[in-house]
Amino acid sequence: MFSLSIIKDTVAVQPSQFGVPADEAITAELNKKYANRVLHDVGLCICVFDLTQVGEGKVRYGDGCLWYKTVFRMVIFRPFISEVVIAKVKSSDEDGIRLTMGFFDDIYIPTAYLPQPSTFDSNERAHFWLPPGEESEAPTSQQLLDSPVADRMYIDQGEVLRVRVEAEDFYDDEPGPPKMAEGVQVVRDPKRAPYNIICSIAEQGLGPVAWWLEAQQTGEDDAMQEG
Amino acid sequence: MRDAVETKSPLLRQPTTMEVVNPRSALLSNYEVLTLLKELENDHLERSKTAMRIKKEEDSLSSSTSIGAAGGTQHTYHHNTNYLPDISENLRTIQVEAIQYLSSDYLPTNSQSPSGISQLVKDLAPYDLTKAEKLQIVNLAPTLPVELYVIVEELEDRLGDSMDAILSTVKSSLPSPLPPPTSPVVTMNGTTEQPQMIFTSTATSLLQEPTTTTMTTAAATSAVWDDMDAEAIIDDMDFIDHGEGAGIEGDLDVEDD
Numbered sequence: 001m002f003s004l005s006i007i008k009d010t011v012a013v014q015p016s017q018f019g020v021p022a023d024e025a026i027t028a029e030l031n032k033k034y035a036n037r038v039l040h041d042v043g044l045c046i047c048v049f050d051l052t053q054v055g056e057g058k059v060r061y062g063d064g065c066l067w068y069k070t071v072f073r074m075v076i077f078r079p080f081i082s083e084v085v086i087a088k089v090k091s092s093d094e095d096g097i098r099l100t101m102g103f104f105d106d107i108y109i110p111t112a113y114l115p116q117p118s119t120f121d122s123n124e125r126a127h128f129w130l131p132p133g134e135e136s137e138a139p140t141s142q143q144l145l146d147s148p149v150a151d152r153m154y155i156d157q158g159e160v161l162r163v164r165v166e167a168e169d170f171y172d173d174e175p176g177p178p179k180m181a182e183g184v185q186v187v188r189d190p191k192r193a194p195y196n197i198i199c200s201i202a203e204q205g206l207g208p209v210a211w212w213l214e215a216q217q218t219g220e221d222d223a224m225q226e227g
Numbered sequence: 228m229r230d231a232v233e234t235k236s237p238l239l240r241q242p243t244t245m246e247v248v249n250p251r252s253a254l255l256s257n258y259e260v261l262t263l264l265k266e267l268e269n270d271h272l273e274r275s276k277t278a279m280r281i282k283k284e285e286d287s288l289s290s291s292t293s294i295g296a297a298g299g300t301q302h303t304y305h306h307n308t309n310y311l312p313d314i315s316e317n318l319r320t321i322q323v324e325a326i327q328y329l330s331s332d333y334l335p336t337n338s339q340s341p342s343g344i345s346q347l348v349k350d351l352a353p354y355d356l357t358k359a360e361k362l363q364i365v366n367l368a369p370t371l372p373v374e375l376y377v378i379v380e381e382l383e384d385r386l387g388d389s390m391d392a393i394l395s396t397v398k399s400s401l402p403s404p405l406p407p408p409t410s411p412v413v414t415m416n417g418t419t420e421q422p423q424m425i426f427t428s429t430a431t432s433l434l435q436e437p438t439t440t441t442m443t444t445a446a447a448t449s450a451v452w453d454d455m456d457a458e459a460i461i462d463d464m465d466f467i468d469h470g471e472g473a474g475i476e477g478d479l480d481v482e483d484d
Contacts, residue, residue, distance in 0.1 A: 001257060001260075001366065002254070002255040002256075002257065002259075002260045003251045003252070003253060003254050003255060004251075004252050004253045004254075004255060005247060005248075005249060005250050005251060005252060006247075006248040006249040006252050007245060007246070007247050007248060008245065008246040008247075008248055009244075009245040009246070017313070028313060028314060028315075031314070031315060031317075031318040032313075032315035032317065032318070035315060035317045035318035035321055035322075036317040036318070036320055036321040037317070039247065041250065042247055042250045043250075046260065046264075046321055046322075046325060047263070047264070047267065047318060047321070047322065049263065071248065073252070075255060075260060075263065076250075076251075077325075078251075080359065082359075083359070083363060084363055084367065084377050084378055086333055086334060086367070101328050102324040102325070102327050102328040102331075103320075103321050103324035103325040103327075103328055160333045162374075162377065164377065203377065204373070204376065204377070205373040205374065205376050205377035206377055209333060212371065212373050212374070213371075215373070216371050216372075216373060
């Protein structure tokens with residue numbers, strides 16, 4: 001889930017911070033700039049791990065700051081593809097389930113990655129999975145919605161899921177240089193998260209942690225009864 | 228104004244922009260991240276306490292001795308000269324939220340120990356597991372076959388016989404099947420969800436611990452990863468930490484501009 005990235009940057013330490021030991025001031029400045037931000041194709045920055053190289057602080061013309069060239073290591077959140085992680089359900093809609101880890105919540109499970117057969121119940125605002133019965137054909141979503149409620153396995157809000165990371169998607173929000181021909185007119189796309197993780201629960205062992213815990217326990221009970 | 232890099236006057240030559248040298252130089256286990264974040268949290272709490280104390284002392288000083296204009300200016304001088312690095316909101320937010328996630332009761336991280344993890348990694352060495360699989364076993368501590376099944380690809384073909392052995396190894400690396408009763412953190416969030424409470428109790432329990440032990444534990448766990456796969460993080464070799472503030476005094480001769 002987490003990794004270290006080596007990053008090079010130049011930071012300015014404000015004169016008001018000159019009383020602080022330089023390394024602490026630099027770390028604070030770097031954290032201010034990077035913490036809780038997404039670096040394109042790198043991941044979500046958590047905090048500075050350590051400073052590996054710091055040059056001499058220099059004063060530039062124009063301000064009283066000390067500018068330091070630094071090389072530092074950053075703790076990055078970026079689960080690798082196929083990694084198994086644990087997250088909570090934040091919300092559900094027709095397109096799938098959105099998950100959260102508290103500090104990061106752009107994690108999605110599209111309907112294609114839900115266990116089959118499953119469908120979205122708009123009354124409960126939750127997806128449910130119907131344990132397969134005798135019929136061999138895949139039921140339609142209408143048939144699924146007609147199924148007895150007691151049989152349905154709901155994936156409710158706040159439930160803890162074990163998911164596999166299937167894909168990641170970085171989106172650079174940088175608007176680019178303004179085009180003179182268009183004037184100052186600003187056309188904004190709907191806001192898109194800079195970093196999305198696409199996950200799957202369509203696999204044995206994935207999905208709500210509680211399901212598998214129960215399955216394991218009932219399995220053991222059966223074995224006990226047999227033995 | 229603080230984001231000086233973006234708001235410099237055009238007279239200035241644009242300072243060198245940020246550059247990512249290596250996006251993934253090493254992998255960190257959840258435990259290492261949690262330890263680091265808790266250390267930071269600890270530091271921050273101690274600092275804000277000291278700051279509060281200093282402020283109180285200054286206040287009482289200025290109120291008891293009725294100083295005129297000269298005292299006033301001195302006070303503002305103190306106020307402006309910070310002896311503490313200011314901590315940004317962004318860092319606080321992610322720190323608190325990540326600690327909450329990592330110490331939640333559905334992750335084993337909070338009950339793990341550095342010695343348990345290093346023992347686990349040593350015990351896993353004989354099995355033919357990849358680095359990523361070992362990392363996930365450490366992070367998730369699977370105790371059920373089905374949990375191991377999702378982590379290890381083609382589990383049955385590769386280690387059909389040793390599956391139970393791996394699971395028992397993982398179990399033994401955890402202090403007990405249930406979270407230890409000694410830590411108030413786990414017992415509290417076991418039944419009810421009180422994220423704020425969890426966080427504060429974590430911080431206070433840490434306060435009683437000397438910082439040096441947490442420092443060494445972090446070092447111990449990273450040493451484990453270094454042993455385990457030395458060649459994979461070989462590019463890390465140039466970045467040996469010389470300790471606090473090294474490089475500031477030492478690197479004065481570095482050719483910059």
